[in-house]
Amino acid sequence: MRDISVLTERDLRGCVHLDRTAVDVVEQAFRALASGKVVMPPILSMDLPDVHGEVDVKTAYIPGFAGFAIKVSPGFFNNPKLGLPSLNGLMILFSAQTGLVDALLLDNGYLTDVRTAAAGAVAAQHLAPREVTTAGVIGTGVQARLQIIAAHLVRPFKKVLVWGRDAGKATACARDIAAAIGVEASATDDPAALVRDSQLVVTTTPAREPVLKAEWLHPGLHITAMGSDQAGKNEIDPAAVAKADLFVCDRLSQSEKLGELRSARAAGFKPVPPELGEIIAAAKPGRRADGDITICDLTGTGAQDTAIATHALAAARKAGAGAVIQA
Incomplete structure (x- = not known):
């Protein structure tokens, strides 16, 4: 059995903020990209014109980071007519040492908002x-x-x-x-x-x-x-x-x-x-x-997602936020 942290948008908003720390974390990801050692595949992107939507999947492994994230980010732009937000999403954070799941970040796109602004x-x-x-x-x-x-x-x-x-x-x-x-x-x-x-x-x-x-x-x-x-x-x-x-x-x-x-x-x-x-x-x-x-x-970039997700898990653990499940 393994402990997996589960963090909701509310949990993450309480411990991850758009501040100089977030800017520094994202800057570190950009610096790492210049080293040539980051493993970052092309974005998996689906354009869904029939439903006025799109979905992106991004990821990156950054040497020295404790984990790597895989992010799924849907945008369905008819949603406001249904009383729903256009953007959604989640991140899964894996251990960079074992490949096992460390955290499920149910952020509804919040972490993407933070890392994009920080960039x-x-x-x-x-x-x-x-x-x-x-x-x-x-x-x-x-x-x-x-x-x-x-x-x-x-x-x-x-x-x-x-x-x-x-x-x-x-x-x-x-x-x-x-x-x-x-x-x-x-x-x-x-x-x-x-x-x-x-x-x-x-x-x-x-x-x-x-x-x-x-x-x-x-x-x-x-x-x-x-x-x-x-x-x-x-x-x-x-x-x-x-x-x-x-x-x-x-x-x-x-x-x-x-x-x-x-x-x-x-x-x-x-x-x-x-x-x-x-x-x-x-x-x-x-x-x-x-x-x-x-x-x-x-x-x-997927490097930004790995950086903000790793930062978010560390901040959540420090704050005692979220829940833990065993799997």
């Missing part, structure tokens, strides 16, 4: 200009809020601008951001002005046509694009990728298939961009000057 903070920490007074977010969902909260941990700006196709949702998002981090936040009806007035912009949409245009770019701008994680999605104008001084991927092979690099390649972009982990590890140069224009494409 945005890592990108901002290593690529955004040193001084950020205004941040902008294109999108109005959960990640719009969390990405800005996370970015504020590493670049404590004073003002936030929010744009979304639904003005009411943009206003609500701005209100929530202001309450969460105590800065001035407002909705705008002009995404071009949002980009013009910001030094740090995050795109958090499921768009299939660009929501950020090349002609809006200006010196000293950093963009983190995290919405494109399926073939067919595209938030950033391919011409913007070509115009930037530096374009960075979380994982080159994923960005070429699922992220912004796919669209840029189709438009004729030839350079091989560095990965974020290579910049963290100082294997490749990052921002060279405050006036540079930088773009980071985050498609989400």
Whole structure:
């Protein structure tokens, strides 16, 4: 018989938070990716247009980590009409020494939300200009809020601008951001002005046509694009990728298939961009000057999932959270 920890979303929300510790944990995963020693297979991804859904399965083994996670992440976008959340999911954490199950994390996507936002903070920490007074977010969902909260941990700006196709949702998002981090936040009806007035912009949409245009770019701008994680999605104008001084991927092979690099390649972009982990590890140069224009494409990696799941189990055990079953 073996003890297996079972943690619900409520358990995990009580002991895992979007804070500097979570950012550091995810940064460690990116650094490990640059070592070439991480075992991370391609994402298993299913597009389910008949039910307006998608499912991703991600995993990675990171040397030195106590465990490795396998995450199943469904998104069924008709669910709100049924009074159900669009996103769901769980993680199974296995021992990296024995392969036996250590924990079942029934997080309903919470840990994915945390690690995705933390990855945005890592990108901002290593690529955004040193001084950020205004941040902008294109999108109005959960990640719009969390990405800005996370970015504020590493670049404590004073003002936030929010744009979304639904003005009411943009206003609500701005209100929530202001309450969460105590800065001035407002909705705008002009995404071009949002980009013009910001030094740090995050795109958090499921768009299939660009929501950020090349002609809006200006010196000293950093963009983190995290919405494109399926073939067919595209938030950033391919011409913007070509115009930037530096374009960075979380994982080159994923960005070429699922992220912004796919669209840029189709438009004729030839350079091989560095990965974020290579910049963290100082294997490749990052921002060279405050006036540079930088773009980071985050498609989400299994290494991030293993990192946050390992962190979550340690935090839960320390807090005495969750239940234990024997199997």
